[in-house]
Amino acid sequence: MSDIKKIKDDYLNKLNNDLNIESLNQIKTELFGKNGKISNYFKKLGSLPTDERKKFASDLNSIKNELQVKIDTKLQEIETKEINSKLENEKVDVTLPEREFRRGKIHPVSQVIDEISSIFSEIGFSVEEGPDIENEHYNFTALNTPDNHPARDMHDTFYLDNNKELLLRTHTSPVQVRTMLNGKPPFKIIAPGRTYRSDSDQTHSPMFHQVEGLHIDKDINMGHLKGCLNYFIKSFFEVDKIKMRFRPSHFPFTEPSAEVDIGYEIKDGKIVIGEGNKWLEILGCGMVHPNVLKNVKVNPDKYQGYAFGIGIDRLGMLKYGINDLRAFFETDYRWLNHFGFDPLDVPSNYRGLSR
């Protein structure tokens, strides 16, 4: 008994030393190998007298277990240490740059169109579109602007033929005409799109974007027009209050007509919409002229409603502080990068127009 206890104590001592995997294996062999010290005692068990055997076997087993556990623990210890030291050697400089990624951008005009669509969707408008090339009838005549009307001079039109029959639409209003001709009232649409006038300076560009609005039903009056635009402007500029002014004006296709100004002030060189005592003209609107309704086979005694036209680029300029309209269309990579939007920033009514 004292022999095996001595073995135990000796080896437990050894195992407490700093060992590597080889010396641990050596110890294992010395104890439990074929001729190992503990193995040998087990072999001797059979030759012991019966009354001693039981007690000795029990002691031997417990010593064996104790040593075994110690060896296992030690083994784990060594393995952990070795992995740790291996991982330590594999360390990379994680401050090195990641692999290349490219982030795309959505043009501000597209973003603003999506914002506008989202806002009007909330109050039941659907989106219609029309061709960029129009004939003179849809662009002017059907909109109560006959050939001899001086209002035609307000539009510097691009023509595609010498008879001035075919042209690039000067506004999105022909979509009104097409929509009403192809359907039956009620109508509740917006029509965003490209528009063209032969004019070019800091605030005019030969191509720009407009959104047309049209709501025709039995009892739509100027109060609805005011309400709709008030809601739109507030939502678009993401403000709670907006100062708005409706001013009488003239468009051949609406009567009465109005231009709408919104209040603003300049704070630290930036335009702040909704406050202040300066006025900024942002859109034209009015009640659709009975002549227009007649032209599209809608009975003006039964149906009435409003229409409006807003400059999309201009809205974008005001909201996002863009100074030069022409820059929208000049494809300067730096400009696109700065004013463009992440494609995942999809304006919607539940997550909001913008971050």
Next chain:
Amino acid sequence: MKFTIGWLKKHLETQKKDNELIEKLTNIGLEVESFENLSSSLDSFKVAKIVNAEQHPNADRLRICDVDIGLDNTVKVVCGAPNAKKDLLTIYAGPGSIIPKNNMKLSVSKIRGVTSYGMLCSESELNLSNESEGITELPTGKYSDKIGKNFFKSNTEKVVDLSITPNRPDCLGVRGIARDLAAAGVGKLKKIPLNNIKNNGSQKIKVSITKDKNQGCTIFGSCLIEGVINKESPKWLKEKIISLGQKPISAIVDITNYVMLDLNRPLHAYDADKIDKEIIVRNSKKGETFEALDNKEYKLGDDMCVISDKSGVLGLGGIIGGTRSGTEINTKNILLESAYFIPRSIRKTSKLLNIDTDAKFRFERGIDTHSIELGLSKAAELISEICGGKISNFDIQQTDKHEKNKIKFNVSLFEKITGFKVNDNEIIKILTDLGFEVSKEKFELNLKIPTWRPDITQPIDIVEEIVRIKGYENIETLQPERTKIKDTLNAQQKLFHFLQRSVASKGYFETVTWSFTDSKINKLFKETLKEIKIVNPISSELDVLRNSIFTNLTFYIKKNLDRGFKDISLFEIGPIFKSSKPGEQLTVIGAIKSGKISRLNWNEKERIVDVFDVKKDVIQTLVEAGYDKQSFFVRDKSPSYYHPGKSGSIYLDKDEKEPVAYFGEIHPNILKKLDIKTEGLVGFEIYMDYLRENKIKLKDLKTNFEYSDYQKSERDFAFVVDKNFKAQDLIEIISSIDKNLIRSIKIFDIYEGENIPQDKKSIALNVTIQSSEKTLEESDLEKINKLIISTVETKSGAKIRS
């Protein structure tokens, strides 16, 4: 339309402050563009004295003058006027001044090597007279003690500039503006004082209006004023004319202009002695010519309304007079014309001849048909007052009575349109103040429309009159209703938005470029499409509508490369045009990529962009949009602007007629022609109109969830095929062997070279085999293995590589 507040008050009795009047103007639809002291720009013109004048060393005709402008030091001015002599009193304009005649802004400039600080002005440059020979000579007596003082008296009166909409010709005269303001409650419209002229004798020049078809003139009123002495206008009149930015000419001309601006009643004065016998208002005949007061010779077409005499055309009625019969400073007898010309006729003629005058601007908008006599008498009164003379009776030739138009107006329409109520009495007052004759009949008003309001033709116009005078602020703001009639976006629009963001998410910057482009660039991309020319382009570089989305993209990629960017990814989604007919346009996505991938990246090898980069982008975009990649079919045909060997077209499936997309390297010739400098340029196009609508909705797709839990096996093969054999065909052969078992096929190596015949290549692929019914036995796998090899070998002539 410009006027001064003082002038307005000749027609409007009001106690209101200027600012209140200004605000009211805007509120009733007469938009105020500006309200400012006109004199400010004239303050820079000083009385000055030339203290010394010497010959310019480098120019015979120029003199260098030392000019006393009332400061401690004189200034040097180079002057070309022959009368620029020592001791002359004249008018000096310093740097920054704007010359009224041509709106030119002066700056310090070197003239033949000598620096000149400002300018000495002629009378013509200051619009004082037509005198352009030499600089102004001011009388010593009056001006010698005024050196350095402003030449123009500071005019404290402010000038209002209104932007008058085309429907309101009546407000092109000060009186019309006053009338609107009075109706809006800020004052009272004054009566036009009755004048006290005596008409003596008949108008001796016979006037007739011919009965031509589409005769553009319906009334021609005239009177003869004999024995006038034409002269410079008196100061008050000159100042009025100048304050509106116009140039005084002579009393007679200034008076006709004054009456036009005051009452919106254009007039014309003829030198009666230059009229050959009689006045005939008739249609022109093609080829007739006359010299107009703008000193241009006009060649007329058929049927333009002209005023003529026995010798020929005197002028274009309502547009411009002629030099032959124009009044001059020595004119003795004048014939004054006050006529009515039909807007349509005016517009047509002026457009054809490209003439724009104040008279034309007014007549084409519609002049008061009942203002003929008022105009004659106002002008005759002023002429006889200033120039003397004997006024004849008025001669009025008229082919149309121009009776006042009538409208029945149901007052309920007002509330129906505006949403608020105004009581009948107030409505009647507003309309009466605007000049309507109103009588009430139950709920209806019988209205006679004032003749100065040609824009008012139907009841809705009456609603506008009432609401604008009452004020738009009275319209309630109603909460918008949320009822929806239709889905916000249709399928095509949804796809548009989806594709737009899908392409952007692959690292492309969206751009928006003109729908027009340079025909020279367009030619490179238009293929068989017809060039669509713009008749009046904004510039010769934007002269056609684009036939391809790449025209502008390549142009702008060059611009950005020239800015120093190298690795650019751009796209645009927008229209391209097939013809000049409305609707013959396609919506196309064009994307383009230049330079390298992973340029200067420490852990990835950089490489030039290639055809498979854009193929990945286009395929992934289509797949994201819901199209089934399994049925895509790629052909190696593509438009000529792609590299013929490194481009292709994608069909949604093999049987489709039109490809939905092209992709590839841009043809090196294009890069050369456009001088694009980059390591590589690749691109793709998606034709949205050829993408069929996905009928299978997400909810249908999702409900059908099938998968197999049985074991997958993978087998690798390498086939040796002809060099031009397409990988797509190989995949199709294998996948059609057993669609149930062959789950995926991946090509992992293409090899040409050693051990492979020269005209062959080896395609190595990995096939995943899985059954949805059972775990496949080794024998099943062996069977399919053999089937793959034998089918490929028979169908493609390939050999399995051992």
